[in-house]
Amino acid sequence: MTALDLQIATEACRQCPIRHRAVCATCEPDELTRLEAMKSYRTWMAGQTIVMEGEPMPFAASVVTGCATLTRSMEDGRMQMVGLLLPSDFIGRPGRANAPYEVVAATDVTLCMFDRPAFERLLTDTPHVSQRLLEMSLDEIDAAREWMLLLGRKTAREKVATLLAIVLRRAATGSAPLRAELPLTREAMASYLGLTIETVSRQMTALKKDGVIRMSGLRGLLCDDLGALLAEAGDDADGDVLS
Amino acid sequence: MTALDLQIATEACRQCPIRHRAVCATCEPDELTRLEAMKSYRTWMAGQTIVMEGEPMPFAASVVTGCATLTRSMEDGRMQMVGLLLPSDFIGRPGRANAPYEVVAATDVTLCMFDRPAFERLLTDTPHVSQRLLEMSLDEIDAAREWMLLLGRKTAREKVATLLAIVLRRAATGSAPLRAELPLTREAMASYLGLTIETVSRQMTALKKDGVIRMSGLRGLLCDDLGALLAEAGDDADGDVLS
């Protein structure tokens, strides 16, 4: 997506790359018009904090491009990622003014932001939107529960394999060898998986040595046999969710 | 609540003990009438399976009394609890016919069950209900994320202390010594916390030895100093969520 495309998208929802998957997916033309009036695009660079834990959050937003993370932290500094937001995912909780977690740009991220009061009015006025948001929330609950199984019961090797499989699934470019850019640093991976950086690194090395994955550079991920990777992940070969 | 009360509640939503907290909380009188037509009560005994993982789930329901658990399991038998349902909590996912997790009665449980197709029609017809369900789902997401922090980053001792604090909060009978009946077996606690039974048992013993809690029998929990317990839990003294 070029800067020009982005500009167009800013103006017309109909051109938007996440039009049919985001919270606005089921909007009618007149509802889109109303959305267009209250939305604005904004971009953050990788690593930048979008919202700090506990701070006021005067907007709701959809991720248009890039990847953001939600992180919850303890007083002594221990942190756990609790959400991974990819294009079309929704940020913000109607009815709540303050963010319960830190929101950080994992890669460069563009958000389509809605003024919170206006968005909440839209929610009460248009069942379309609130029903779509309900649907997305229910998916998110399922994803969170899958994630809880990972955090509570999987071994380090299974955790890493699971995450790599998730990334490959989302980036699915068709046939083998499957190829994807890791949108996460080792630190973000560790935060996602409830591990330390060192353990993530060791397990990646082990999976490479065992021929389950290959790397091209630090971020380029290759997999010839997704079945083998899924076996390492301890899942049966179906329905993972992300976000 | 006696058997007689329950009988009354079956007939009239207005008498229902969870009337203002459940998914029907915001219903108008006419909507309640519609609900009454499609609902039916059913009770399970502690330990019974309500729905098996992957099986069809032809209903949605609210927990009226008792406690149920949602559990996700891996092929090799490892299990992780992913939901703890207390009175007023909602079971079921509109738009999905099969249960993605096992539902088990932790204590004796009574559900107020709705026929799924009828309930889904109600959802599309009455924004009240779907907005209430959205609200509840968003709370559930927050609870799941808090739970993820526990699973990913807390020590065994912190995990156990956190769970005990959650139970005490929900059962809050006013002033010290705080008192509650544990609705969970050691096995269920372990499943909730991503630990083994033995570790849960050891940590409970340790917390007793350290004077943080006292037990009267296996299920009776006493705490003289909730602040001390919360300190052990690694939380600051506020907003935990459950379910």
Added chain:
DNA sequence: CGCGTTTTTGACCAGCATCAAAACAGGTGG
């Protein structure tokens, strides 16, 4: 009272964290 189940306790071990240092990548300025 006796049996089955749940819980506790004990001994031991493995997996992951921790601490530390080396290797590597990426960017800057000479």
Added chain:
DNA sequence: CCACCTGTTTTGATGCTGGTCAAAAACGCG
């Protein structure tokens, strides 16, 4: 283009937390 510096990633050595296996104790129930 290379030397240098900074931050990330990898590798190594070691220790602790929590898992595993086993048995004893406590509880619940017929």
